[in-house]
Amino acid sequence: MSATINPNGTLKGKTALVTGASRGIGEAIAARLAMEGARVVVSARTAQEGESRLPGTLAHTVERLKAAGAEAVLVKADLAQASERERLVEEAEAAFGPIDILINNAAITYFMPVQDFTEKRFKLMMEVQVYAPFHLAQLVMPGMRAKGWGSIVNISSPAGIHPKQPYSGGRGGTVYGLCKAALERFTTGLASEVQGDGIAVNVVSPGLVDTPGVAVHGLINEQTKDRVQPIEFIAEAVYQLAKADAKTMTGRVDYAEPLLKELGIKPSELV
Numbered sequence: 285m286s287a288t289i290n291p292n293g294t295l296k297g298k299t300a301l302v303t304g305a306s307r308g309i310g311e312a313i314a315a316r317l318a319m320e321g322a323r324v325v326v327s328a329r330t331a332q333e334g335e336s337r338l339p340g341t342l343a344h345t346v347e348r349l350k351a352a353g354a355e356a357v358l359v360k361a362d363l364a365q366a367s368e369r370e371r372l373v374e375e376a377e378a379a380f381g382p383i384d385i386l387i388n389n390a391a392i393t394y395f396m397p398v399q400d401f402t403e404k405r406f407k408l409m410m411e412v413q414v415y416a417p418f419h420l421a422q423l424v425m426p427g428m429r430a431k432g433w434g435s436i437v438n439i440s441s442p443a444g445i446h447p448k449q450p451y452s453g454g455r456g457g458t459v460y461g462l463c464k465a466a467l468e469r470f471t472t473g474l475a476s477e478v479q480g481d482g483i484a485v486n487v488v489s490p491g492l493v494d495t496p497g498v499a500v501h502g503l504i505n506e507q508t509k510d511r512v513q514p515i516e517f518i519a520e521a522v523y524q525l526a527k528a529d530a531k532t533m534t535g536r537v538d539y540a541e542p543l544l545k546e547l548g549i550k551p552s553e554l555v
Contacts (some may be wrong), residue, residue: 384427
């Protein structure tokens, strides 16, 4: 059976905000949530063709979702700027009401040795990958508390796991790893704070996925190609946690495929 939008799905009446949704994992997550009836707000820096050297735009994501029958709008925003994050939430709520589901997927990444890392790039990565999810959570939680329900899913990476000896030499991923480790610790800490408010906070850590961003960094090669995971796995895992009950499923740091095996669920095709 082909993938469709179910307006009466498990997320009917919910508003979802997905960052980094102009392409790749973010676009796939937006599609999966829309399939369950969510009203989806997608955000990124690339709204239209010609604004990025990478393929994919917010306009294309919204067109894809609307063509399938979903409710979707785009809000272009630079998450490195606090004022842009505030405007994003204001415009998202103006479109569809208070945010029920926040997916923190946006990232900017540089791979280089610590010795060569500039202060500007370090601060930019920390701002987008750590503080932006923190700030966006602050902005959406009042609406979640008012409803007594909410879900925040942060997208991490196996890079957050400590390297193990014997060391074989890194490929410049130290700063990326520390950002993801910080994001995971933020997730579990916030989960413990807001469980009583009915807000679930979880992490999905994708495997290696063939996306435009991954291609730019050359992460898929002869040594890693056998680990490439279909994007549907990540989208499905995020959906499963996005609908989670804070009483039973919060504070988790899950890898997509093991989570789906635990739940006995196969990934759905995407619209």
